[in-house]
Amino acid sequence: MSDRPVTVMWFRRDLRVDDHPALAAAAARGDVVALWVADPDILGAPHHRSPVRLRFLRACLEALDAQLTALGMPLVVRNGSPTDVLPVVAAQAGADRVYATGDVTPYSARRDEAVSAALGRDGVAFACIGGPWRVGPDALAGSSGNGYLVFTPFFRAWDAIPVDARIATPDVLAGPRLPSDGLDVLPVGAPAVPAGPTAARARLEDFIQSGAVDRYGDLRDDMASDATSHLSADLRMGVLSPAQVGRAIGAGDGVLATRQAFWRQLAWRDFYAHHMQRHPVVARAAMNEKFRGIRWDDAPAALDAWRKGCTGFPLADAGMRQMAATGWMHNRARMVCASVLVKDLLLDWRRGEAVFMRGLVDGDPANNNGGWQWTAGTGTDAAPYFRVFNPFLQAKRFDPTGAYVRRWVPELADVPDRYIHEPWTMPEEVQVEAGCRIGTDYPEPIVDHATRRVEAIERYKSAAERMGVA
Ligand SMILES: Cc1cc2nc3c(=O)[nH]c(=O)nc-3n(C[C@H](O)[C@H](O)[C@H](O)COP(=O)(O)OP(=O)(O)OC[C@H]3O[C@@H](n4cnc5c(N)ncnc54)[C@H](O)[C@@H]3O)c2cc1C
Numbered sequence: 001m002s003d004r005p006v007t008v009m010w011f012r013r014d015l016r017v018d019d020h021p022a023l024a025a026a027a028a029r030g031d032v033v034a035l036w037v038a039d040p041d042i043l044g045a046p047h048h049r050s051p052v053r054l055r056f057l058r059a060c061l062e063a064l065d066a067q068l069t070a071l072g073m074p075l076v077v078r079n080g081s082p083t084d085v086l087p088v089v090a091a092q093a094g095a096d097r098v099y100a101t102g103d104v105t106p107y108s109a110r111r112d113e114a115v116s117a118a119l120g121r122d123g124v125a126f127a128c129i130g131g132p133w134r135v136g137p138d139a140l141a142g143s144s145g146n147g148y149l150v151f152t153p154f155f156r157a158w159d160a161i162p163v164d165a166r167i168a169t170p171d172v173l174a175g176p177r178l179p180s181d182g183l184d185v186l187p188v189g190a191p192a193v194p195a196g197p198t199a200a201r202a203r204l205e206d207f208i209q210s211g212a213v214d215r216y217g218d219l220r221d222d223m224a225s226d227a228t229s230h231l232s233a234d235l236r237m238g239v240l241s242p243a244q245v246g247r248a249i250g251a252g253d254g255v256l257a258t259r260q261a262f263w264r265q266l267a268w269r270d271f272y273a274h275h276m277q278r279h280p281v282v283a284r285a286a287m288n289e290k291f292r293g294i295r296w297d298d299a300p301a302a303l304d305a306w307r308k309g310c311t312g313f314p315l316a317d318a319g320m321r322q323m324a325a326t327g328w329m330h331n332r333a334r335m336v337c338a339s340v341l342v343k344d345l346l347l348d349w350r351r352g353e354a355v356f357m358r359g360l361v362d363g364d365p366a367n368n369n370g371g372w373q374w375t376a377g378t379g380t381d382a383a384p385y386f387r388v389f390n391p392f393l394q395a396k397r398f399d400p401t402g403a404y405v406r407r408w409v410p411e412l413a414d415v416p417d418r419y420i421h422e423p424w425t426m427p428e429e430v431q432v433e434a435g436c437r438i439g440t441d442y443p444e445p446i447v448d449h450a451t452r453r454v455e456a457i458e459r460y461k462s463a464a465e466r467m468g469v470a
Contacts (some may be wrong), residue, residue, distance in 0.1 A: 014238035021130035029177030063196025073173035088391035200234035217261030224403035232362035272370030288377035312445035318408035336376035
C-alpha cells in the first residue's frame with residue numbers, strides 16, 4: 001500500500017479531466033479515487049426524471065470513465081445517498097480528504113453540509129474547489145456586499161475578471177482500486193447528441209471555425225438559422241468548462257467585438273447561479289416577493305395542450321415540439337413558450353419550469369429557474385409585468401418566413417407565409433389548398449391573446465397590491 005495521501009475526487013457537474021481545478025489539486029497531493037454517486041434524491045426527484053438528460057449523463061459518465069481509465073484510474077460508481085456513500089468510500093480508500101466542484105442549488109448546499117459533517121466525524125476533510133461557472137457567486141459581491149440583482153452591472157463586474165489560465169490534465173492517476181456499482185441505474189440508449197469531451201470540443205471548434213461565433217450577435221434570434229453554439233448540455237454537465245469556452249474564443253486577450261454578444265450571453269449562467277446561491281428561495285418561489293401570491297388557473301387540459309405543442313400558437317407549439325423531438329429548444333422559443341404558459345394560459349410558471357426540466361438535455365436548475373422567472377416577470381431583472389410578449393409579433397419578427405414553425409409543426413408546412421403565424425385567419429379555400437383545416441388538422445388558439453393579456457396584467461397587479469407594493 002502506498003504511503004501517499006489519498007483524495008477521493010467526487011465528480012458531480014464537472015465530468016471532464018482537463019481544466020479541472022479539484023482533480024488537479026487531488027492529483028497534486030497524491031493518490032486519487034475518482035467517484036460518481038448515483039444519488040436517489042437527485043435521480044428520483046420529479047425535476048430530474050428526464051430520460052433524455054439521463055441518457056446524455058450516462059454517455060458523459062462513460063466518456064469520463066474512458067478518460068480516467070486512460071490516466072490509470074477508472075471511475076468508481078456507487079449507488080446511494082452521498083452522506084452514506086462518501087464515508088464508506090473514504091474509509092475503503094484510506095482517504096483523508098474528499099474534493100468536489102461547488103454547486104449552488106439549495107439541495108446541493110444541504111447535501112454538502114451533511115456530507116462534510118459525516119466525513120468530519122471520521123476525520124476526513126471535505127472541500128469544494130472551483131465550480132461549474134466561470135466566476136463563482138462569492139467572487140462578485142457588488143458594492144452592497146449582497147451581490148447583484150440586475151444583469152448589466154453584474155456583467156460589467158464579471159467581464160472585468162480575467163479568464164483563468166488552463167489547468168493541465170494530470171499526466172497519470174494512481175490510487176487504490178475500489179469496486180464499482182456500474183451505471184445500470186441510468187437509462188441505456190443513444191444520447192440526443194454525441195456526448196463527452198471529444199464531441200463537446202468538436203461543437204465548440206465548429207462554432208468558432210465556421211464563423212458562427214462572430215455572427216452570433218446578428219443571428220442568435222433568427223430561429224430558422226439555428227446559429228447558436230448548442231453548448232448548453234456540455235456546460236450543464238461540465239464536460240466543458242466555461243473558461244475553456246472563454247479561452248477558445250480569445251477572451252483572455254479581451255473579446256473581439258464580434259464575439260461580445262456571445263461572451264455576454266455566457267455570463268447569464270453565472271448570473272443565475274449567483275442568484276440561486278444568494279437567494280435560495282428562487283428554487284421554489286418568485287424572486288420578487290410581490291409576485292408570490294398571483295392567482296393561477298388550474299387547467300390541466302390547457303397544460304397538456306401546451307406540453308404537447310397543440311395550443312394553436314404556432315411558434316410556441318413549434319418550440320415544445322422541438323424540445324420533444326430533440327431535447328433542446330431555441331432560446332427565443334423558450335421565452336415564447338414560457339410567456340404563453342404564464343401570460344396566456346395563466347398557469348403557474350413552476351409547472352412550465354418542471355416540464356422544461358424533464359424535457360431538456362441541458363435542464364439546469366439555476367438557468368431554467370432564471371429563464372422562467374425572467375419571462376414570467378417574477379425575477380428581479382425581468383421586464384415589467386405589464387409588458388407582455390405578443391407571441392404572434394415575436395413569431396413574425398424572429399421567424400419571418402415561418403421556416404422554424406414549418407420545420408416543427410408539419411401540418412402547417414404548406415400554409416402561405418402571410419398566414420403561417422396566424423393560421424386561423426386563413427380563408428376556407430386557402431386552408432383546403434394548404435391541406436390544413438383549422439380545428440381539424442391544427443387547432444385554433446385555445447385562448448384569445450388580447451383578452452388573456454389584460455387578465456394577466458390584472459392578476460399581477462392585484463398580487464402586488466395585496467402585498468401593498470403595486
Ligand atoms: C424559460 C427558459 C428556460 C431555460 N432553461 C435553461 C436550462 O434549463 N438550461 C440552460 O442551460 N439554459 C436554459 N435557458 C437559457 C438558454 O435558452 C439556453 O442556455 C440556450 O438556448 C442554449 O442554447 P446554446 O447552447 O446554443 O446557447 P448559446 O446562445 O450559444 O449561449 C451559450 C451558452 O451560454 C449560456 N446561456 C445562454 N443564454 C442563457 C440564458 N438566458 N440563461 C442562462 N444561460 C444562458 C448557456 O450555457 C449556453 O450554452 C432557458 C431560457 C429560458 C427563457
